[in-house]
Amino acid sequence: MTLHAGKIYGLIGPSGAGKSTLLRIINLLTPASVGTYLFQGEPLPENGRNKLKIQRKMALVFQKTLLFKDSVWNNVAYGLKARNFNSKETEKRVNLLLEQVGMEELANRRADTLSGGEAQRVAIARAVAFEPELLLLDEPTANLDPVNIEIIENMICQMNREKKITVVMVTHNVFQARRIANEVIFIENGKVVEMGPTKKIFSDPEKEKTRLFVEGKMIY
Numbered sequence: 001m002t003l004h005a006g007k008i009y010g011l012i013g014p015s016g017a018g019k020s021t022l023l024r025i026i027n028l029l030t031p032a033s034v035g036t037y038l039f040q041g042e043p044l045p046e047n048g049r050n051k052l053k054i055q056r057k058m059a060l061v062f063q064k065t066l067l068f069k070d071s072v073w074n075n076v077a078y079g080l081k082a083r084n085f086n087s088k089e090t091e092k093r094v095n096l097l098l099e100q101v102g103m104e105e106l107a108n109r110r111a112d113t114l115s116g117g118e119a120q121r122v123a124i125a126r127a128v129a130f131e132p133e134l135l136l137l138d139e140p141t142a143n144l145d146p147v148n149i150e151i152i153e154n155m156i157c158q159m160n161r162e163k164k165i166t167v168v169m170v171t172h173n174v175f176q177a178r179r180i181a182n183e184v185i186f187i188e189n190g191k192v193v194e195m196g197p198t199k200k201i202f203s204d205p206e207k208e209k210t211r212l213f214v215e216g217k218m219i220y
């Protein structure tokens, strides 16, 4: 499977297909048992420090939001401080991001007092703050209400458009994939069934299985 820079990929497939596992392999959290991994054309370095360099080009957001027990503002600033951004640049970026996800008024709130949707908006802002080259999202809007889903989808598309961040988003919602992805990857039982432009996957897929899945007719 080859991912091209600058695109938004929607990763879909039934529960247990291996979507989360694939994201963890891409993020180098789980080593792949077979196959070869190339990042920007280069094989994976043996050296742990160089591996960390690659990991630092990516950000991963889970369905279950993980925030630090600290203020909203500090949560978003965290990755910038860790990467030694100066305080002026950090302040500028954090304020802009909080505005983009509609959280500027809650900047001083403790993250553990936020609603699920607010927390996930902060998690997305934190993930994109350092402008990763690759943003990995594992069902980031599952269980959220339509307003929060829209804010998060808009943020993802904006970051892709303006900052050229490549996105791989796992979603069990095929409509979401159709709304925001340029390319769709459909996997089942740990294998890519079909991968292609979103329009083609939805209107004229090569495989019958793909058609059944995107039409919601696949039985598991």
Ligand SMILES: Nc1ncnc2c1ncn2[C@@H]1O[C@H](COP(=O)(O)OP(=O)(O)O)[C@@H](O)[C@H]1O
Binding pocket: 013, 014, 015, 016, 017, 018, 019, 020, 021, 022
């Ligand atoms: N750490 C693990 N060790 C062994 N099996 C795992 C592990 N994590 C997930 N699995 C199994 O791998 C399969 C794919 O899981 P997962 O990637 O979570 O699927 P998805 O995200 O598509 O629902 C499932 O059968 C799951 O039980």
Ligand SMILES: [Mg+2]
Binding pocket: 019, 020, 021, 138
């Ligand atoms: Mg999963």
